[in-house]
Amino acid sequence: MAAFKSALSGNRLLSDNRLDQSGTCMTNTAPDQRSDGLHYIDMRDRVAGRIASGELKPTDKLPSERQLQEEMGLARGTVREGLFQLEAEGLIYRRDRSGWYVSPPPVVYDPTRWEGFISYVEAQGRVPATETMSAETIVADPLLAEVFGRRAGAPLYMIRRRRHVDGRAVLVEQIVVDAALTPDLLRFSFDQSLTEILKSAYGLSVARNVVSMQPCALTGYEAEVLGAKSGLPGLAVQRTSYDAQGRVVEFDREHWRHDAVRISVDTRVR
């Protein structure tokens, strides 16, 4: 019913920045007309309202589940149902056994550009941080051998990092580079920009990116290191970067929290 207006407003994609405003998609906190009788939706709307009004701001802690339960006269399970809704919408997130918090706005990310995470995030007025989880020499399994066009067993470097925005862990990544192109790479610290290292120390720069993205659930290792509950929606990004000679410079797999990122790509059509 003539919903095109609302379809375009309450839009997290349109504005280029900062749009923690109104609501999320279309269900929205909207008027007050709601109260479908669905208790967990009412609960969702009430909390969403507090966020929209600014009563609760990004990174604020919500009242405890038991407080909300009492406050709204519901069973705890129903309260949690409403919280899961809000989490799925990216409005709130949880810290294990600590509580529920209001999500900050997402970071905008263009995986087709060869710019570092750090410059991206800073350009958006946020504070980036990187932790190197591991950096080691590995040998190419058949899969990686194919990616890099080497024999199985060829030496590669693998770096695992965790990245933060404003102190919150938002992604884990695992980068593989060809040891033949980057001798002695492990002498560097990877808490800074790898992009920069590859360019300045090895003269490698990227001419082509092949990127693949898929909504996923964060489970196992990724959920654990992001401090997320297994099953939290996420975004898996895989990037293969080539230089002008067609050599694979970087093979990168990233797992993002779903509420922490917005992908933006600008391309000429071939």
Next chain:
Amino acid sequence: MAAFKSALSGNRLLSDNRLDQSGTCMTNTAPDQRSDGLHYIDMRDRVAGRIASGELKPTDKLPSERQLQEEMGLARGTVREGLFQLEAEGLIYRRDRSGWYVSPPPVVYDPTRWEGFISYVEAQGRVPATETMSAETIVADPLLAEVFGRRAGAPLYMIRRRRHVDGRAVLVEQIVVDAALTPDLLRFSFDQSLTEILKSAYGLSVARNVVSMQPCALTGYEAEVLGAKSGLPGLAVQRTSYDAQGRVVEFDREHWRHDAVRISVDTRVR
């Protein structure tokens, strides 16, 4: 602990097609070593195992929740918890009040190319279908006016469509085009390719795409028309297409089921 092998296997992104094999990410059905004592995870693993083994195939219906409950000696809530995990991972989906089904593999989609949905899907051996929900003339609100570089109040066409793959509704989209560039557009049927219409009837082709993507929750209208429960993870895609003169040819917003799509982009670095 030396998990890089498993980090690269069980990978839905790597292979270019069909990879309903092993598991999803890393938690995997893996060995049998599990049985953490977490009942809903056991339950997840058991069902995931049946899917991995081929005992349950895409589009197959799972046993009812009450059957699973009895079969595994769990409370129904616990069974549902496990089913939600599998849903989040994209392994299964539900049809409201009908049952749970095994998800078919996702479609690969490149939003930066100006090819139609139909050719994409067919090229992957799947059966596409399109339903036009509405097609109407609207006037530009301030937001759309800015997008199209017109005055507020300028005439535009808006088309809403629902797209299916193999009979399953996987996305809803809302396309806005400039009426000044496409006079009398509404005389066409939009169950076929809009791309084709714009090119052959109006000589419009696309030189540049600006695409933005964000994991989201499907709620309200989108959830409803996709037959999904509100809160289901989805992917919101917004595309603005320009022709060689820099005029906006199409402004498109799509909402996909999270388990139905994988995004792939191939770009030259500028």
Next chain:
DNA sequence: GAGTGGTCTAGACCACGGG
């Protein structure tokens, strides 16, 4: 009308976070 998932209640105990 039978069977399915969707919602909701009112408990319980546990594992972990943080003071």
Next chain:
DNA sequence: CCGTGGTCTAGACCACTCT
């Protein structure tokens, strides 16, 4: 240590689908 969320049980009734 206490408070938090995480897991789990055992019911109940409803709304809808399917045949």
